[in-house]
Amino acid sequence: MREKLVCSTSSTSPIVDEIVIKDDEAKETETGKETKPDDFWNANVFDDANYVRWSEKTSKAKLQTVMVSTVKVCVVLGCLYLFICSISMLGDAFQVLAGKAAGDLFSNSSFLKNPITGLIIGMLVTALIQSSSTSISIVVTMVASGILEVQDTVYIVMGANIGTSVTNTIVSLTQSLDKQEFRRAFAGATIHDVFNLLSVLVFLPLEFVSGYLQALTKAIIDSFHIQGGADAPDMLKVITNPFVKSIVEINKTVITLVAQEVPLEKNSSMIKIWCETASGYINVTKLINETNVINGQNITTEVNVTELQKVSVGVRMCESPEDFLFANTGLSDVVAGVILLLMALIILCTCLIVMVKVLNSMMHGSVSRMVKKLINTNFRYPFGWVTGYLALLFGAGMTFVIQSSSVFTSILTPLVGIGVVQLKRMYPLTLGANLGTTTTSILAALASDPSRLQYSLQVSLIHLFFNLSGILVWYPIPFMRIPIAGAKFLGNTTAEYRWFAVLYVVSVFFVFPLVLLALSLANVWALISVIIVVAVIAIFVIVVNILQKRRPLWLPASMRTWEFLPLPMRSLQPYDTFMSKYLLCKCCCKGQTDDDVTSMTSSAVKKRDSASSSDVECCSDDVCDDGHLNPVFDMDNKETIDTHL
Structure with a gap:
């Protein structure tokens, strides 16, 4: 429900004497129409008033539509392919950057228990x-x-x-x-x-x-x-490998060897070094315990045992760019991983943005309704x-x-x-x-x-x-x-x-x-203590939230809302102010600039003056005699809420 506005009956006074903000039960869209919370999830985002039906188009327009749609489908499929490849590259980049560290995490088997x-x-x-x-x-x-x-x-x-x-x-x-x-x-x-x-x-x-x-x-x-x-079956890799493997090939064996605490060579890398290998055998001497029965007693002694072990021997080193782009470039795993990560993110973001824009342009009128109905209807x-x-x-x-x-x-x-x-x-x-x-x-x-x-x-x-x-x-x-x-x-x-x-x-x-x-x-007990404290707080918050919504009378008057807590403990607004001012781009986080606020302030003043000159009187609730809602201006948040019906 919207909160009531306290209005003035004097034509010389401002229309709004008390500033209020409507709660989450009713929010505003850019068009000024009220949108219920559920509409955000089920919004018909593809409706287009200018959409022309196929039957109403001329032959030339139909041919043009077919050609443009074909190009758009090809663009979407191409972007989808590169998008999938970029996800694979993203995984490869993280493995190059953190593969050995991940193996180290697995190597300590004692605390994995x-x-x-x-x-x-x-x-x-x-x-x-x-x-x-x-x-x-x-x-x-x-x-x-x-x-x-x-x-x-x-x-x-x-x-x-x-x-x-x-x-x-x-x-x-x-x-x-x-x-x-x-x-x-x-x-x-x-x-x-x-x-x-x-x-x-x-x-x-x-x-x-x-x-x-x-x-x-x-x-x-x-x-x-x-x-x-x-x-x-490896159907996805069959499609993506020609592109991804032309950029980088990962040696996943390194992670396994690090996890097993097997010593690695100094020049070992998460990026594949040898493109051709051959099998060979080497003599490995191991120290084992051997138990023998001497004079009726079991005597254990250490003996050296030599056995053949199969190994892979490098025959031909990978070359760039013949084998793949990052082959033996001399770059460390960290540098190569960062470059690969940036490449993957650029390709991923570009393809995703283009794909979304093209899909948005293709989804109009009956087409959008048909697609959504096919996917979402029960x-x-x-x-x-x-x-x-x-x-x-x-x-x-x-x-x-x-x-x-x-x-x-x-x-x-x-x-x-x-x-x-x-x-x-x-x-x-x-x-x-x-x-x-x-x-x-x-x-x-x-x-x-x-x-x-x-x-x-x-x-x-x-x-x-x-x-x-x-x-x-x-x-x-x-x-x-x-x-x-x-x-x-x-x-x-x-x-x-x-x-x-x-x-x-x-x-x-x-x-x-x-x-x-x-x-x-x-300390294990420190971990257990933290988990218990967090669990107790979480249970308390959940129970109080449920009671506030369903049985508020069961709670003390002070606990029927969270206002008894300091603002930083119940709202992200204080952190948002800090983030917007010091860390992030203000226009990205707020969606409004100071010029926008000034413009909206002037607009609100003009509405107030216009209403005053026409002697518009407000009733006791938020609807005025002319059938419109009062314009509300929040001086603290500098946000004008368009309230026309």
């Missing part, structure tokens, strides 16, 4: 190298070599599930120029984050207490005689519930085909931003992508060596059943679809405070995990 530490390590490593498949494959190798037990990998897999969602969240930042597009795009991206975080909050303590994921997957493997099979009653599950299966199938949940959700994110895909449809598609990426890892595990097949497959099944458990909790029952509400909250927040999006990405995926990791390394 701590559930919280394992979760954080899995999250950090996956966020750094931008690939859950790579991080999980490292875990599989460590399990097969005996460095880790399967029960320790459960929490690392949970962390990898959270870390892999950072890619599409970064992609959503490219739509920050348009407030409403950014609202929808950021919500569409973070719905993945919220789902994964909530699933971890539920199933990490459950797994710690019961070990159900490990027991379930072990029972499945023991029940079937599983044999190795063919490798997983089946008729009583089969409406089936639609979401079909979308979930579609997301799983598409992710299985392209072998990357990050790519699939990153493609959907800009479509959510421009309004083609609604948030309620993005949710099951994202859940399907979570399932699809696990089936790929299962097929990859089936192609592994028979000696480590059981371990690699069990880790993949843990990944599958963790995601499946999360879906069973957060999707079938409508009121349990909390990730949608959480994503909307984050979308609304970032629409008002653009800098919050960057703060969210840096904090959730890097700062908070690093702080928790430091606490866990310093």
